Amino acid sequence: MEKTPLSVLQQVFGYDAFRGPQEAIINSLVQGNDALVLMPTGGGKSLCYQIPALVRDGTGVVISPLIALMQDQVDALRELGVRAGFLNSTLSFDAVRQTEAALLAGEIDLLYIAPERLLQDRTLALLSEARLALFAIDEAHCVSQWGHDFRSDYLRLNILQERFPAIPRIALTATADQRTRLDIQQRLGLTEAESFVSGFDRPNIQYRIHAKQTPRKQLLAFLKREAEGQAGIVYCLSRKKVEQTADWLVQQGFNALPYHAGLSAEMRQQHQKRFLREDGVIMVATIAFGMGIDKPDVRFVVHLDLPKSIEAYYQETGRAGRDGEPATAMLLYGFEDVVKLRQMMAQSQGSDEHQRYEQQRLNAMLGLCEITHCRRQALLRYFGDELPEPCGNCDTCLEPVDTWDGTEEVRKALSCVYRTGQRFGANHIIDVLRGSDSEKLRRFGHHQLSTYGIGLSLSTTEWRSVLRQLVANGLLEVDPEGYGGLRLTELCRPVLKGEKTLHLRRDARPVKTETPRRAAAPAAVNEADQPLWEALRALRKQLADEQGIAPFMVFHDRTLREMLANKPRTLDEMAEVSGVGAAKLEHYGEAFLAVLAETSEAPVPVG
Ligand code: ADP
Ligand code: ZN
16 A cells, blocks of 8 residues: 555554644655744654655654763654664764665664764765755754854854755754744755744643742642643752652652752652653652653643743743643742842842843833733744733633732832842842831831821731732842842833822632642543543553653553543454554554453343
8 A cells, every 4th residue: 555644654553633733744755845933842843754754765863962862862752663773972882883884785764873873974964865855953943143052063054055955954943033943944955945833722731820929839739630640740949948849749658859050960850750651750859850852741841940041941841742732831939039039139240231131031020920911922922922811721811810010009118128228038028018117117217207107907927928929020129149139220210200000910719629620631531431431541550661751652541531532343443543553453452442341330231
């Protein structure tokens, strides 16, 4: 039978239909054209080169800087019955020889290569003797000096065009911005290539941003109510907090592991492996954890501290839900975060200009936290994407924000900051406003100020919320040198003069426990199906362990969920399930059918 893109999609990968622009990209490549693909994480970039490589004659060469992932990528392809291999510095000499021989014999469909390896004369000579289907340049933004992941090796990849003019090339990235896109086109000689630019929305991720009140309680409530037994990442700013949070989660009965740059390389690797291979591990980590995490079933990303920019926030939350199933991104942020980040920035080595730039990025992040309309619209707009309607799947859409006229209180707070000399932090200001009787206040004579005790209408928590919003709106700024002292900015003038009213967001009451209802189906299964679900997962884990691979390489959650819903009884019915291709049907079909038959209720005999 003739191999078409659709037949490969269905038989090898077990999926029924292409997503978004996949089909157009694949057809273009199959016809021998070049392509530039910008697609968000989880959009399905891999199929865009894997399928053409299988349809066209010869080997598809995939260039990727993520050496640590190559083994996993190759394992996952082999699970599908695809002949895959890789060449990088981790291989022994013998293994290299074997792979090279297989390539020349035409026995490899997909070959992953690190860029520095590809550029060696020996490799280039080898490739010119092999039959090649295409070159795929993954993480193509690495060619741009603007990005964070610049690799000088990538600059030399234009050699492919000169040495292999007849072989189609496809460059892929999830990085959005215009400048990087132009760089990729120019530096890789892809100005003639067709561009396929998808929107950057991740509709399956539910964004939630809440004021930090009792962070551990808030985290626990979320985990218990919505994420029991699921894999996720909890980001913290400091190593110490990572350790403490991981310990505490373990005490609460969760399978949690710490990850930060202070741990030995060995331990980090071991924890990363457990995160990939075991079900339901929670990784508590600093931002050192993330680059190149290819786990599709991360169900949540929680930030216990404020990320320092929207770019960082989007990248970190983007690690959730690559498989397209519902996932949650929850951020808890508070006043202390702003002070802490400001201080870290002031201590960093960068030039003044650089620091100002970082400050602007932090301000944009704060702005996102305090907005009262759809988070997703704001996020996408920041990246130059327009979402015409509110999304219905973020906290502000699900639970419209309550606002109040805070003009009067704001004026009290601003004048209190002014009268205490613009050098005290939030706690002190609140003490003055609420008329506390403290030694410190007396020492500075602040109990005699006209603003002493004028703020009893609000609780301490409410005042913190007001001050936080004033910083976010730019009416107050945090002194970076000192200890979080607050001072007025130009923007205060119209407010103090009574020319401007201010509407503030009312934070949820601390006691409040309901969470927004999910727009998408919850990731949890219903109670009646629970035993069968557990049995399917246990079988998956056992099969994965036997081969030393990750459970998701056997079947994704989505596939198990579909088995649960359809309860296939024959191999033919099993083949209909999304994610069950020919190779997996052969290897695992019977075993899963047996579990389904065993655990499902026996039919009631008639008569
Ligand atoms: P990216 O590299 O863009 O982040 P992947 O290529 O890893 O995304 O794909 C994300 C997930 O979507 C994978 O689990 C993949 O198997 C799945 N997927 C991709 N294309 C399809 C499709 N057409 N139908 C069903 N699932 C798909
Ligand atoms: Zn929304």
